[in-house]
Amino acid sequence: MEQKKLTIGVTGLNNIDSPGPGVSVIRGIKESEIDARIIGLAYENLEPGIYMPGLVDKTYLIPFPSTGSEAFLERLEYIHSKEKLDIIIPNFDSELYLFIKFSDKLLEMGIHTFLPTMEQFEERHKDNLPEYAKKYGIKVPESRPIVNSKELSNLPKPLSYPYFIKGKFYEAFKVVNNNQGIYYFNKLSAKWGLPVVVQQAINGTEVNVIALGDGEGNTVSAVAMRKQYITDKGKAWGGITLNDERLLEITHHIIKETKWRGAMELEMIKTDEGEYYLIEINPRIPAWVFLAVGAGQNIPEMVCRLAMGEKVEPITTYKYGKMFIRYSWDLIGDIADFEKIVIFGEL
Incomplete structure (x- = not known):
């Protein structure tokens, strides 16, 4: 990749009890060798990532996808006219449909993404999981x-x-x-x-994998972890990286068979008998991605490089026993900043 400064738009700045992945994605980019200007794309004016010092260079409010595709696209066009975005990394399931649908249009504008195809996105929906399991030879509850x-x-x-x-x-x-x-x-x-x-419900231990597929059947990155502390919303508030070869084998198999393009999270249950059941596929970067960065696989950086058309060599190792623990932190801000985002939709 040329060492020009990239302007990267990132959604999912709601770093609350059910955190969006955006803050961790930005931290990964800032830990990399990419020279980046970060544009926060927020859906609500109290998303903490807007106000965290040193995180984003500028933030724009964007309409919820449910508002309609026209308003959504118009807002992105306006932001692009101001910022000349090179890449957008969307981080919510509910917005992915529109970003995938408009990916060619965005590319014409000069905005790169690295997302699954519409077919890949649709077939792993929760209501399609039994058919998905049959097709790809995996177990599901x-x-x-x-x-x-x-x-x-x-x-x-x-x-x-x-x-x-x-x-x-x-x-x-x-x-x-x-x-x-x-x-x-x-x-x-x-x-x-x-x-x-x-x-x-299946009895066993929940284990998760964050992975990145290149769209040609190759796994560029995969890190397995076990949740150590789970909130009442089922979110990992602490986790540890695992050495689990079978779990990674299943991940490689799914990416090879589906030719998955982009990041994903596999949520699985490992039973006491050693069987693995897939309970969910999230078609995006999960909020715990910074653990993968800490374990030696900077997935946000790799997504940016793949989006810009660069060849990325697969990373096959990471550090086991790396832990993350989330914590609350009172962020002190100024009402003037809040007023700006409310009145002007940007800060």
């Missing part, structure tokens, strides 16, 4: 998409309590009776839309 809470009282066997009920994009709750199921169905469908997915 029994699961079923539902569109009506009445279906919960008559779930087909072998689905039984306890099970997890999952939102289309985010959130999952453990259910032990029908009343609980109906309550969470209503909550999740109102927030994330339909379908809602019911997935059999």
Whole structure:
């Protein structure tokens, strides 16, 4: 890559109890050899990443994807006219559809991305997971998409309590009776839309992999970890890198078979008998990506280089036993900055 300064737009600056990946992605870029100007792309005016000192050079508010594709694209065009973006790294499942849909249009404008294809994005949806498992020869817990809470009282066997009920994009709750199921169905469908997915609970340890595929079947990066501390929202608040060859084998297999392009997170359950069940694929960089950076694989840097068309050599090793622990930190700011982002939509 030429050593010119790159202007990189990053979403997901909400570093709260259910953190977005944006802050960790930016930290990874700043730890790399890339000379970058960072443009924060925020959906809400109180996302902490906007105000963290030394993190972003400028922030713009962007409309929620649900506002409509026209408003979304218009805002990106305006920001690009001001900043001349080289790369955008989107970090939320709910925005990826539009970024993938408009990736060619963005490239015409000079904005590079490195994202899965629409087919890759669609086929790994939670409600498609059983078909995905059959197609690629992996195990998943029994699961079923539902569109009506009445279906919960008559779930087909072998689905039984306890099970997890999952939102289309985010959130999952453990259910032990029908009343609980109906309550969470209503909550999740109102927030994330339909379908809602019911997935059999599997006993075991949750293990995760962050990986990067080059779009040609090669795994450029893969780091495995185990959550050590989990919040009530199911988010990792602490984790440790693992030496787990079977877990990495499954990751390589999925990327080879699907020719996955871009970053992903595999969430899996390892049973006491040593079986691995895939419970979810997140089609983007996860919030714990800075652990991978600390373990020797700077995935945000590699995403930037791949987006700019550079050849990136796969990294096959990382440090085991590296830990991360999240913590809260009171950030003191000025009301004048808040007013600017509210009134002008940029800071």
